[in-house]
Amino acid sequence: MTARTRIAAPSAEDLNHPRSRTAFRALKLFARCYLGLSVLTLVAAFLLRGDTAVVTDAVWVRGTIVVASALATLAFATAAARGSRKGYLRLRVVSAVMVTAIAVLVVIPGLFPVWMRIEQGVCGLLLLGMVVIVNGKHLRSLFAAA
Numbered sequence: 001m002t003a004r005t006r007i008a009a010p011s012a013e014d015l016n017h018p019r020s021r022t023a024f025r026a027l028k029l030f031a032r033c034y035l036g037l038s039v040l041t042l043v044a045a046f047l048l049r050g051d052t053a054v055v056t057d058a059v060w061v062r063g064t065i066v067v068a069s070a071l072a073t074l075a076f077a078t079a080a081a082r083g084s085r086k087g088y089l090r091l092r093v094v095s096a097v098m099v100t101a102i103a104v105l106v107v108i109p110g111l112f113p114v115w116m117r118i119e120q121g122v123c124g125l126l127l128l129g130m131v132v133i134v135n136g137k138h139l140r141s142l143f144a145a146a
Contacts, residue, residue: 009083009085010085010143014142015082023136026129027077027133028077028081030077030130031073031130035073037122037123037126038123041063041066041067041119042064044115054115058112059112066123072094088134091130092134095131098123099128099131102121106120106124
């Protein structure tokens with residue numbers, strides 16, 4: 001197969017299979033929750049901005065990065081649900097990378113205030129759910145190269 005060879009997208013029948021629809025529904029729900037929690041974190045940071053012990057520069061930077069990654073995650077989940085192989089692959093990569101990054105950042109002492117470490121832990125659990133689904137046998141076979 002050459003770099004220019006196109007791999008056919010999953011069929012509409014495969015995308016509408018009950019197992020596929022359930023998996024995509026769960027992925028999009030997790031992605032929406034991840035985005036919602038991330039946005040709420042920035043809102044909380046804004047409201048608490050006067051307390052520099054609670055809202056550090058690291059909170060602003062990480063909060064902004066997480067909102068951007070949550071937007072990308074939702075876009076990739078939506079694209080995968082529409083049959084995009086690239087969206088599916090990007091979702092696999094982003095969800096796994098973000099789970100790893102969150103796990104590392106949460107355990108580094110003193111990097112974030114406790115409230116943000118808890119929020120990041122919840123985000124990590126949402127992303128871990130996505131990692132399990134997106135790497136499950138059904139979706140992997142659905143997007144397998146033909």
